[in-house]
Amino acid sequence: MKIAIVGGGVAGASVAIYLRSLGVDVTLFEKKQMLIAGPPACHLHAGGNLYPDIDDTQRLQLLRESIEFVRFYPQAIERRPTALAVPVHILLNPKELEERAFILAQAYGDLVAKDSKAKVLGEPEHYVLSFNHEQLQELQELPTPKVPQNHLEWMISFAKEVALTKLKYPVLLVQEYGINIFRLSAIAQLLLQDATIHYGTKVVDAKHEKGGFKLTYEKNGKRYTQHFDFLINAMGFESGYLDDWLGYKKSRLVEFKAAYVARASYRQEHLYPEMIFHGIRGTDRGMAQFTPYSGGYYQLHGMRKDITLFEDGVAKSSEVSSQPKLPQKYIDWIEKGWPSKVALHRTQRAIEYVSRYIPDFKRAQPTPTPLYGAQQIPGANLTLRAAEVSFEGDRYARCEIVKVSSILSMADAILQKLITLGALDPSRQGGRIYPKPLPEAKIDSLAKEIAKARGYPEAMAKIAIPFCHSGQNCVQ
Numbered sequence: 416m417k418i419a420i421v422g423g424g425v426a427g428a429s430v431a432i433y434l435r436s437l438g439v440d441v442t443l444f445e446k447k448q449m450l451i452a453g454p455p456a457c458h459l460h461a462g463g464n465l466y467p468d469i470d471d472t473q474r475l476q477l478l479r480e481s482i483e484f485v486r487f488y489p490q491a492i493e494r495r496p497t498a499l500a501v502p503v504h505i506l507l508n509p510k511e512l513e514e515r516a517f518i519l520a521q522a523y524g525d526l527v528a529k530d531s532k533a534k535v536l537g538e539p540e541h542y543v544l545s546f547n548h549e550q551l552q553e554l555q556e557l558p559t560p561k562v563p564q565n566h567l568e569w570m571i572s573f574a575k576e577v578a579l580t581k582l583k584y585p586v587l588l589v590q591e592y593g594i595n596i597f598r599l600s601a602i603a604q605l606l607l608q609d610a611t612i613h614y615g616t617k618v619v620d621a622k623h624e625k626g627g628f629k630l631t632y633e634k635n636g637k638r639y640t641q642h643f644d645f646l647i648n649a650m651g652f653e654s655g656y657l658d659d660w661l662g663y664k665k666s667r668l669v670e671f672k673a674a675y676v677a678r679a680s681y682r683q684e685h686l687y688p689e690m691i692f693h694g695i696r697g698t699d700r701g702m703a704q705f706t707p708y709s710g711g712y713y714q715l716h717g718m719r720k721d722i723t724l725f726e727d728g729v730a731k732s733s734e735v736s737s738q739p740k741l742p743q744k745y746i747d748w749i750e751k752g753w754p755s756k757v758a759l760h761r762t763q764r765a766i767e768y769v770s771r772y773i774p775d776f777k778r779a780q781p782t783p784t785p786l787y788g789a790q791q792i793p794g795a796n797l798t799l800r801a802a803e804v805s806f807e808g809d810r811y812a813r814c815e816i817v818k819v820s821s822i823l824s825m826a827d828a829i830l831q832k833l834i835t836l837g838a839l840d841p842s843r844q845g846g847r848i849y850p851k852p853l854p855e856a857k858i859d860s861l862a863k864e865i866a867k868a869r870g871y872p873e874a875m876a877k878i879a880i881p882f883c884h885s886g887q888n889c890v891q
């Protein structure tokens with residue numbers, strides 16, 4: 416059976432790795448010159464603790480899927496925890512957030528009890544830890560370690576640098592790790608180096624043909640057509656075009672968003688946890704997110720319309736088209752880059768916003784290239800976070816992940832479909848194969864090249880606490 420995957424973002428690349436490991440031949444089309452170079456992903460939502468507004472069912476799904484993601488891509492993970500704080504002016508009760516995080520800790524413990532390989536987020540009893548004001552004040556008296564060795568040590572830099580009087584208590588520390596998108600891209604490219612991938616190739620049309628599909632694509636100014644028996648739509652926020660060409664109706668939202676990169680070269684002495692200051696999305700009190708990278712670089716989100724979000728940044732599909740239409744200026748920014756004035760202005764706003772909670776961070780300097788893009792959300796609910804795949808008939812799969820951790824549930828469902836079609840032996844069911852670790856030096860060097868080619872500092876491609884092949888965390 417000839418299978419085409421259109422789109423080499425994290426969804427398309429991962430399903431290609433997954434199916435090839437089971438012996439299934441796939442052809443991947445990607446219009447860019449590299450894989451996984453679309454919107455960013457810096458946070459592994461291993462429990463959805465960043466989203467007080469989603470229900471526990473979605474949070475548990477994000478937890479399970481994130482564990483699988485870490486097992487599939489261990490070398491793309493930055494193993495540092497996330498501190499979660501509620502500012503005093505935000506109407507959220509941190510005690511409730513703590514109770515909900517304990518439900519996740521219990522679920523994580525149950526998963527580990529069933530299968531010890533699920534223990535990728537540390538000890539279940541350390542999944543969530545709470546700190547009151549006095550405890551954080553005591554931590555201020557301790558020296559800040561260069562590389563924290565335990566959970567208390569991770570909170571020392573937080574205790575010393577955050578404006579503690581602006582917070583409600585308890586403050587939580589959860590084992591939601593970081594994802595390094597440049598390393599993820601490098602890993603996918605290395606794992607797929609022998610695969611049939613048409614880089615720099617844009618699929619421009621698709622038609623039903625003899626029970627399958629005729630794809631038309633353009634490469635180097637020439638047009639080609641090819642027949643496939645099974646089609647996987649992994650085109651991210653542009654998935655609606657393929658739906659339209661084939662006459663499939665699907666409602667979805669598309670949201671344009673951005674995070675910003677600031678440099679604080681004076682802050683390279685020690686490691687920080689990721690820090691979240693909860694807020695109300697879309698208002699001037701939106702959540703602030705501070706994500707450390709190597710080399711004194713920090714990725715910043717502010718869930719306000721003048722920082723991460725945009726007044727006209729959400730588009731909906733319509734009766735006549737499954738493709739939501741964003742204002743053309745955002746498509747231009749995605750394809751050609753941002754106007755530098757806007758990028759610098761918004762980065763400066765992000766620095767100011769985060770410095771409300773981390774006062775010394777106001778000394779940070781903006782860098783020119785935001786991390787940004789548009790993401791699709793199936794249906795009409797903008798707060799949906801866990802979604803995977805949908806099908807039209809037996810031969811068309813539509814990847815519709817909202818968070819990158821959903822890729823394995825998505826690939827499992829596609830595998831199931833292929834088994835039903837007889838393209839794979841039923842014994843392959845549940846036969847997910849986790850890739851073997853790659854040489855760190857190869858990932859490092861390709862990830863740096865990718866970061867540079869995309870206009871980001873090479874230092875951002877490094878992780879501080881690399882994966883050890885023994886399965887343990889490994890400190891440099």
Ligand SMILES: Cc1cc2nc3c(=O)[nH]c(=O)nc-3n(C[C@H](O)[C@H](O)[C@H](O)COP(=O)(O)OP(=O)(O)OC[C@H]3O[C@@H](n4cnc5c(N)ncnc54)[C@H](O)[C@@H]3O)c2cc1C
Pocket residue numbers: 421422423424425426427444445446447451452453454455456457458459460616617618619649650651652653671672673674786787788789790814815816817818819820
């Ligand atoms: C600012 C921001 C921050 C985010 N942070 C996080 C986070 O911390 N954690 C998290 O889990 N998620 C995060 N996300 C969401 C995450 O980025 C997306 O879930 C993820 O990128 C979706 O992957 P995808 O493969 O479905 O789509 P994409 O990554 O968009 O991939 C689609 C691919 O299809 C290609 N393509 C499209 N049309 C064609 C065509 N006609 N022919 C050939 N190729 C085509 C594109 O070039 C692209 O490479 C964030 C998103 C944004 C915008």
